[in-house]
Amino acid sequence: MSRLASTPLSVLDLAPVRQGGSIADSFRETVQLARQAEALGFTRYWLAEHHNLEGIASAATAVLIGHVAGATSTLRVGSGGIMLPNHAPLVVAEQFGTLETLYPGRIDLGLGRAPGTDGATVAALGRDPRAGVDDFPARLEELRGYLDEAAPNQRVRAIPGQGTRVPIWLLGSSDYSARLAGRLGLPFAFAAQFAPGYLFEALRCYREAFRPSPQLEAPYALVGLPVIAAESDALAHYLATTAQQKFLNLIRGRRTFSQPPVEALDWTPLERAQVEQFLGAAIIGGPETVRDELEAFLAATGADELMITTDAYSAEDRLTSYRLVAEARGR
Numbered sequence: 001m002s003r004l005a006s007t008p009l010s011v012l013d014l015a016p017v018r019q020g021g022s023i024a025d026s027f028r029e030t031v032q033l034a035r036q037a038e039a040l041g042f043t044r045y046w047l048a049e050h051h052n053l054e055g056i057a058s059a060a061t062a063v064l065i066g067h068v069a070g071a072t073s074t075l076r077v078g079s080g081g082i083m084l085p086n087h088a089p090l091v092v093a094e095q096f097g098t099l100e101t102l103y104p105g106r107i108d109l110g111l112g113r114a115p116g117t118d119g120a121t122v123a124a125l126g127r128d129p130r131a132g133v134d135d136f137p138a139r140l141e142e143l144r145g146y147l148d149e150a151a152p153n154q155r156v157r158a159i160p161g162q163g164t165r166v167p168i169w170l171l172g173s174s175d176y177s178a179r180l181a182g183r184l185g186l187p188f189a190f191a192a193q194f195a196p197g198y199l200f201e202a203l204r205c206y207r208e209a210f211r212p213s214p215q216l217e218a219p220y221a222l223v224g225l226p227v228i229a230a231e232s233d234a235l236a237h238y239l240a241t242t243a244q245q246k247f248l249n250l251i252r253g254r255r256t257f258s259q260p261p262v263e264a265l266d267w268t269p270l271e272r273a274q275v276e277q278f279l280g281a282a283i284i285g286g287p288e289t290v291r292d293e294l295e296a297f298l299a300a301t302g303a304d305e306l307m308i309t310t311d312a313y314s315a316e317d318r319l320t321s322y323r324l325v326a327e328a329r330g331r
Contacts, residue, residue: 003299007304007305009042009307009326010076011033011034011046011220011307011309012047012224013047013048014058016056017054017056018258018313025315027057027064036319037322040323041326042075044075047080049079049082049100062095069099078108079109081169081171081259084136085135092160093143093146097161100160108167109166109169110189110273111168112172118138139222140168150163168215169189169222170187173198175205178206178209182209187216187220187221188219190203190224195278203302203303225283225297225306226279226282227284228311229325233285237260239261239312242258242312244265247278248275250278270316290324294328
């Protein structure tokens with residue numbers, strides 16, 4: 001059996017809002033994709049917390065997780081991730097304790113340190129600008145205490161939440177969360193979908209720092225990966241210009257909806273290099289190309305699971321891409 005055939009595949013969804021579409025369309029398409037992912041045998045479906053971004057509709061992440069979990073039956077649904085310093089740990093425990101109670105054995109709690117937005121929105125969230133830099137381990141410990149069995153004389157309890165033991169993952173795009181996840185014996189998810197340059201160093205740090213825990217006996221590394229699969233290499237590269245435009249606009253300080261693909265991009269050599277840096281791990285192509293490059297990526301990283309994000313303008317193209325990836329496992 002090939003490495004690809006035996007590696008769990010999952011989905012990362014930002015609930016993209018396309019130019020000419022609506023947020024309601026985005027939510028309907030998220031449910032459609034989740035149902036297809038479940039039917040195709042994907043393992044989990046994560047949604048990410050972002051704020052004040054016109055093209056991303058997953059700000060109320062826990063609410064959307066509940067919506068997706070209610071529309072599916074076996075798929076694990078979770079956060080990729082909740083930005084813990086944006087929230088009181090007690091509130092996160094209550095939200096995910098509620099989700100775990102409603103959908104037992106199907107909820108994941110992935111946690112990150114970044115705000116997921118700009119400075120003005122950080123202030124609107126009431127977040128201390130330095131939150132997560134120094135106090136993330138303490139916040140994480142507090143949250144874990146609310147999800148574990150109650151300690152003797154524990155005055156504040158998460159109800160629901162206490163004793164649900166929702167699985168916690170640490171997310172990161174550098175070595176900080178990698179080392180912390182290793183020391184705590186937690187699974188680790190690396191964001192190669194936008195920070196591929198740190199991937200190998202973060203995986204090395206995680207595996208070297210890992211200590212067994214009640215949750216995990218051996219290191220478990222999930223890697224987020226941009227993938228655009230289509231019927232041909234040429235079509236896939238055309239569809240990939242939607243993601244390229246997103247990062248190009250980010251570099252230019254613009255926040256836009258998901259844009260239709262284009263035949264050519266108007267960018268400078270420096271802008272192109274910057275976009276390619278963000279998308280350095282992207283796998284783009286027809287079925288054979290995608291299969292071969294996924295196999296090579298797994299061999300190079302030793303990832304235990306891949307979480308694929310497909311940034312395509314059309315909902316149909318997104319569904320097709322995930323279907324082709326699933327089919328590539330059996331080729």
